[in-house]
Amino acid sequence: DIQMTQSPSSLSASVGDTVTITCRASQTIRTYLNWYQQKPGMAPNLLVYAASTLQSGVPSRFSGRGSGTDFTLIINSLQPEDFATYYCQQTYNFPRTFGQGTKVDIK
Amino acid sequence: QVQLVQSGAEVKKPGASVKVSCKVSGYTLAEVSMHWVRQAPGKGLEWMGGFDPGQDVIIFAQKFQGRVTMTEDTSSDTAYMELSSLTSDDTAVYYCTVASYCSGATCYSDYNWFDPWGQGTLVSVSS
Numbered sequence: 001d002i003q004m005t006q007s008p009s010s011l012s013a014s015v016g017d018t019v020t021i022t023c024r025a026s027q028t029i030r031t032y033l034n035w036y037q038q039k040p041g042m043a044p045n046l047l048v049y050a051a052s053t054l055q056s057g058v059p060s061r062f063s064g065r066g067s068g069t070d071f072t073l074i075i076n077s078l079q080p081e082d083f084a085t086y087y088c089q090q091t092y093n094f095p096r097t098f099g100q101g102t103k104v105d106i107k
Numbered sequence: 108q109v110q111l112v113q114s115g116a117e118v119k120k121p122g123a124s125v126k127v128s129c130k131v132s133g134y135t136l137a138e139v140s141m142h143w144v145r146q147a148p149g150k151g152l153e154w155m156g157g158f159d160p161g162q163d164v165i166i167f168a169q170k171f172q173g174r175v176t177m178t179e180d181t182s183s184d185t186a187y188m189e190l191s192s193l194t195s196d197d198t199a200v201y202y203c204t205v206a207s208y209c210s211g212a213t214c215y216s217d218y219n220w221f222d223p224w225g226q227g228t229l230v231s232v233s234s
Contacts, residue, residue: 032218056211101152
């Protein structure tokens with residue numbers, strides 16, 4: 001199984017900050033990498049697919065990059081509604097696997 | 108667009124089984140690749156299994172093999188996930204979700220992602 005490791009597990013940031021979340025795969029997954037945002041009590045919401053393509057309707061302050069084993073999700077000018085938990089997911093092969101999540105909270 | 112509506116919360120005793128349903132609308136069940144993901148309280152997302160169109164089979168995470176069944180009723184466009192031999196470790200919110208290959212007018216043969224998701228079904232296991 002492909003292991004997905006996110007870092008950090010949590011971070012504190014202020015409105016307006018730039019936040020970078022890293023996701024590393026245990027083997028190459030090319031660009032078969034998705035990012036989701038989840039708020040408490042809600043289902044996950046897709047942000048980025050294929051490593052760098054922003055889902056329709058997602059604000060442009062979110063961006064994804066990377067290929068192979070190393071990926072990043074960047075949130076520019078953090079907004080109050082961005083405080084949430086973020087997960088990466090590989091769809092390179094089965095079983096599908098998620099990172100353990102990165103919780104972004106208010107400093 | 109696809110919408111997923113799940114059945115309500117369940118409370119079960121250890122050793123029992125639970126069956127969660129997921130009603131598809133906007134598309135037929137035959138047109139989507141259904142997956143199930145669970146999330147224990149305060150924990151991350153855990154993929155349980157889902158349909159692999161490349162092999163035309165449902166694939167399960169190894170830890171659930173032999174204990175989970177995923178079925179579909181195409182007459183009502185409803186998918187089901189049944190988990191047996193429940194323990195307290197199975198207390199979680201269970202989500203159905205669809206592997207999508209298209210975003211707007213752009214479709215891919217291989218890139219896919221989970222969107223949309225059902226609202227989640229809380230399954231509590233307690234004696």
